[in-house]
Amino acid sequence: MRNVALDLGVREVSFCEVAQQQVVLRRTVKSLKALEDVLGPSAPPATVALEACREAWVVHDQLSSWGNQVLVVDTTRSRQLGIAQHGRKNDRIDAEQMARAVERGAIPLAHVLSAHRRTLREQLAVRRVLVETRASYVTTVRGLVRACGEQVPSCGTGNFVPTVRKTRLRDETRNLIEPLLQVLEALDPQIARVNAALEALCAEEPVITRLTTAPGVGLVVAAAFVSVVDDAKRFRDAHQLASYLGLVPQEDTTGGRKNQRLGAITKQGNAYLRAMLTQAAQSILRLAGDDAMRRWAQTIEKRRGRRIAVIALARRLSGVLWAMWRDGTVYETSEAAAASAKGLRLKVQSAERQALAMQRAAGKARKRARSIDKGLRTACTSPAPTRSTARRAAMN
Template sequence: MRSVGLDLGARHIAYCEVCDGKVVERTSVQQIEQLKGRLGPGTLPAIVAFEAAREAWFVHDLLRTWGHEPKIVDTTRLKTIGIGHHKRKNDALDAEHLAIAVEQGRIPEAHVLSVEGRELREQLSVRQALVETRAGYVTTIRGLARAHGKSVATCDISNFVTHLEATEMNPGLQKLVAPLAAMLKVLDEQLVRVEEKLQNLAGRDPRIRLCATAPGVGLIVGATFMSVMDDAHRFKNAHAVSAYLGLVPSESTTGGPSKRRLGGITKQGNPHARAMLVQAAHSLLRTRKHAGDPIRLWGMNIAKKKGRSIAAVAVARRLAGVLWAMCRDGAFYDPNTATKGTFQKKSMRGSDETQRTVALRRATKKLQRRYTRRKTSEVTMT
């Protein structure tokens, strides 16, 4: 098979093909479709490597339909195949190094998300953009109100428009914030629709419902976790999951094993998934209804010694391992085995079946609660 490397860019794509370690052809195009003459249907089969990027999944699927074997390269390991060596890095060289690595069998492959994982991630990306935009508008309105000697009552951000309308403001301030308030209503409506789509996607994936049986995990956290993990069996153990999400301590130990030097967490992997898990950990630590949960008790002991922030990261790391084990074994959350990280499939007989049914029923209500609350808020505003 031919060995081909592609460097995918926003404005152009660098193409390079090698044979016996030598470049036999290279070119540059603006769109992947312009490579049909070299990689289109009917051309000789090739192994095509390219870095993980925004368009990587589209290119991956397209090359498969054209009859080739695409390989998405893990960007965290690019230096191992010579990219950026001696501070020499440009699109043509990158494509050449990728092609050579293909020929030598040295491609560090990244995981290709399933169709379901891609759908989840796309909807979550839309939701994240809407949430961040709404937060910016709310901050701006609060700042403008303070500048006029007014303050909007502290509230849940989904109820901000209602509290804003109940705040007494002079005509000048009302006119000033009116465009932002109008946009907030639109954003809230769109968020309801996006979360309804997420609700439907979660209904199709039983693993999200399993994740929701864990304390602190709801629709958004469960969906985000599954959109990143995708296939539980691709990880060897819980530590590998934590490392993939950047929740393990960084290390710089030299001069022998006598003194280990650990730093802050590595923060590798998907930052949104890591943030959601930490947010879930904070929720678990501060919610009293989970007072007897073993993970919470373990986290509270860490909080007493090292502070709540460090405890939240530790709980997030533990929670990631627990969610992974649950998805791997198809098991619901059981406090009795949560600290061990070893979940076995329930026998589905007697009390085990009853516990599973109750746990999944509660999880279903938890997944629907957020959407129902938003829908109620929408009706109230109209």
């Protein structure tokens, strides 16, 4: 097959084809459509390499439908291909280096997500932006009110706007924050709609419900885990997954050093999932009752402090979730006593235990559904801002 590489830019696509380590064809075009004559169904099939990026999955699907074999390059190891060697890096050179690597068979591959997991990740991305925007606005409103010498009572984020409306504030303060409150009133219904869409997507993934049986793991954490991991069997063990997620410590033991030197975690991989697992770990440490993972983390907290205990628990939780997915099991405190993937693997759960755990997960789902329904009803019934309110906001 022909050896081809594409460097996908925002405005241009660089094409390079190599045969016997010699460049036989170069092109720079505005879009993939302009390359249909050399990569389309009527052209001889080619092995095409391209770096993982925002549009990589769409380009992968298009080229595959044209009959080509597509290799998505892991960008964290692109320097192995000679990219940016000797300080020379542009789209044409990058495409040539990748094409030569295709001919040598030395492409470090990135995992290509399945279509449904891509949709799940995109929905999570929309929710993430909306939730972060709401949190930023809430923080800003609270800060402005405090700067005016007043205070908003403590409340949940979902009840923030009604709480502010009921709080006695001076007219100057209320006029100052009114534009932000109007944006928050528009955000809450949108978040409810996105949550409903996410719930529907997760209903098609039985593994997500199974993962929510673990403590501290709700729908969003489980969905993020599934959308990133995609296939549990592509990881050899829990340690390899933790490394993929950037939850393992940095290491420097070269140069004949006898003692292992470890630093902070690498923070490689998906930052959003890493943050979700960290939040889940903090939630586990705050839980009441007896849980094996919580007890294990508390012993670390006594020796090393809470921050290290949270990260260690997040790493351990990722392994437990991976093992549950791999073995088709649900979370049980007794099985997680060793807090390891191996401990989960050694036992076969009874159907009765699994049914009880799934009932608890169904209870979580009903609670989420009630919250989503409440948000959607609010979206349908919330009145539009009055003309006087809009006028005051415009004046400020």
